[in-house]
Amino acid sequence: MSDLHFKTITELAAMLAAGEITSVAITQAVIDRTAAVDAQVKAFLSSDPKDALSQAKASDERRIAGKSLGPLDGIPIGIKDTLAVKDQPLRCASKMLENYVSPFDATCIAKLRKAGVVIWGRLNMDEFAMGSSTENSAYQTTCNPWNLETIPGGSSGGSAAAMAAGEAIATIGTDTGGSIRQPAALCGVVGMKPTYGLISRYGLVAFASSLDQVGPFARTVEDAALLMEAMLSKDPLDSTSIAPQGETNYAAALKEKMGPWKLGVPQEFFAEGIDPEVKTNIEKAIDWYKSQGCEIVDISLPHSELAVPVYYIVATAEASSNLARFDGVRYGHRSDEAKDAMTLFTKSRGEGFGDEVKRRIILGTYVLSSGYYDAYYLRAQKVRRRILGDFEKAFEQVDAILTPTSPTPAFKRGERADDPLAMYLSDVFTISVNLAGLPAISIPSGFTESGLPIGLQVIGKAFGEADMFAIANAFEQSHGYYKMMPAL
Amino acid sequence: MPYEAVIGLEIHVQIKTRTKMFSAAPYQYGAAPNTLTDAVVLGLPGTLPVLNYAAIEKCAKLGLMLGCEIAEVCKWDRKNYFYPDSPKNYQLTQNEEPLCIGGKVEIELPGPSRNVEGDHRWVTLNRIHLEEDPGKLTHEAFETVIDFNRAGAPLAEIVTEPDMSSSTEAVAFLNCLRNMIVYAGISDCDMEKGQFRCDANVSLRPVGTNKLGTRTEMKNLNSISNVKAAIEYEIDRQTEVLKKGGSITQETRRWDVESSSSFPLRSKEEAHDYRYFPDPDLMPVQMDRSRIKELEAELPEPPLDKQRRYQESFKLPFTLTSVLCVNRELCEFFEEALQTHQAPRQIANYISNDLLRELSAASDSGDCALDVGQCKLTPSHIATLVKIIDEGIISKQIGKEVFNEMFVTGEMPDAIVEKKGLKQSNDIDEIEALCREAIAGNAKAVAQYKEGNVKALNALKGPVMKATRGQANPAMLDGLLKKMIDEG
Incomplete structure (x- = not known):
């Protein structure tokens, strides 16, 4: 059966239920596809086809016994290298964790297993999720399947590229400042970041605890909704996880919620620095919603221009502390040069971390230092509350907010590698969403003239995932960009 | 110019809980190294702390007992520093807002002789906060080994105001504080097991002045006699320096038991910048006021209040109350005996003389008496014995014989009198x-x-x-x- 690897979860679930196909066949198709294209795409850091096939076999046995676990049972899903899977490498694309194997499953992984998912492979990323191009991986640079010269975005670049290239039926990533949505936009797939607290962070290697969230990459909004349903939980192992509120039967609700919606468009997001092709594309998408009877409301998010500096204070401060545990004492890279405790720390960390990680640890250490804390960290937290206030005010008027996901389409490898500030601006439209803890989704909204995907971001209210999915689904189903596949 | 010493103490008390402060790993003293750990305790990638409410409640109880105000919200901060005994290289503690604020401890100073009650006074507290214990380093000939069993055990840090002026007061404070904590079942306060540890801050100032002098902090004081010796050494040392016209350097000093002297560990300039910031993994916990009322109701009568009551209501002399009131079990034993026979003086005499003598003789080592709960005698034994003496059934002289017999056999005194025919003759x-x-x-x-x-x-x-x-x-x-x- 051809092109199984490009089918949606919903399509495959129907075929499985009808007995037209097996999970082993789907998994084999994904394994074969990966073998065929990953030398070019370089999305996977490692994979274990034998293990995936044995999970698929177990799924098929369940189905034959009439004990199917639902639409995700038997679907092979790739995992970003920052999420713990029992007995699999957990390297965060860093030399620091080169030989580290996790002894436990992240809560979201355990939840996916309960839904019967076939856990498939470790996906490349920027080291410790720090980056917007996946060029900061210590192991390899992932290529954008739409144009191998360009980057797939980041930090979940491996998850986005594997999705676009058909190397998995869906993938899981993490989003701290846009790390799911930006690569999803650049690779032409759906990528979604839930309300902070909706998915447990237990087993997600922390970058910035108050911003990190797990989320799905999928071919369609409906597939993403199904994955969200499987992963959400109030987890006793994560104090910041929150019991789901409101409508959580997201996939079913897609067919019920038909709009029309009141949609906000923040003028600040269409000003400077945005690529003209992206701007035109998103304006066209907004016009489409208008044509469908939606009310388009001009809104203002006046503090959004401070989102990037605030983010790089809060995120680096938390990261400097979160990454302190990688010291060569209990696990991870341990320098051969160490002579005492202090050189064990400094040498192991000096050798184990890459430049971007070091840059952010230094920045975070600085902003927390005595004498600077009030001026940087405390002030950043105050501005963060104002950014949230802007959104709350906007959501008094609108059901969701529409913005471009990324100011530009995929850029060339190496183009911004030496310019951290330019790289940081790749996330200018996504970062404020993390600072406010809101849900947002990026869906394909078309292509540039040179054939690079563009993404539309739909930002929802806190716990407003059901509406956000429905709004995104309406556009997706009428445009059908998800049916376009890169030629590899 | 005569100087007076100003002393403040910081006491770390290990709170007695079944599991650790932030994980389900059990805690007890003396287990084989690194057997009481789990992924959270070892700070494995992806793990998150989860609060142990039992520790918070016990610390609140400690605060209530010491007259502290209990915070509305229990919050956590990270104290960042690199040390191999700290698995995350930060310690979860309460810097900004301690759980317990203020408070005071009544102390009893030694009297002119052992039989005479000394003065009482109050020592004011600054705060009590909760934190996690680090692991334990042992330096061997060519390497240092780490035991993480202790890591994550709940610690309450009690900080006094600089409110004491002599080693005698400091020792009296520690003894009274320890009694109260043991009384309330919050900790066993065994200093040898590290359950009760003390740091002392000492400064001098000219008698009659109010301004505090430069202080030094003494660490590693793991017995009350060390606290006494270290404070006295430091007062002498600082007096010498000041008399010679020198000035005191603000520094941390390490008490060395072997040489009975202290050495500088690090100066103010070398002090760590702990880069405190609010922990983003733990949500602030609202302290339930009705639960606090319940905890308050569970508090035992403080030992010195009990002593006053025994002296006033039962007319017991200090020689008896000083023995009874330091031990909650003895007091409970005593008060239960009074239920059977209202003869406080005679019963107290039997408990503090005969019973304690036999308990001490009955223990194997001799230096550590058995607990009253470990012997065969019940309060009813002693009460009945005193009763039959008071009723003229046996003489006091015979009473001693009966006591020794019942201590060994556990038989009731009247049965012993009957069996051995010891009844007093009134013929x-x-x-x-x-x-x-x-x-x-x-x-x-x-x-x-x-x-x-x-x-x-x-x-x-x-x-x-x-x-x-x-x-x-x-x-x-x-x-x-x-x-x-x-x-x-």
């Missing part, structure tokens, strides 16, 4: 006959008594008691002898 004819024999047999004693030597009567009582195996009613015997000689 006036028999005693009179024996008295007559005694008077006839010792003319010298009779003559001495007649001359006014009352003690001479004892020589006459002896043979009577011997003939009745001690069972003659002493009052009856005394009366009869006097009457017979006077009339005779």
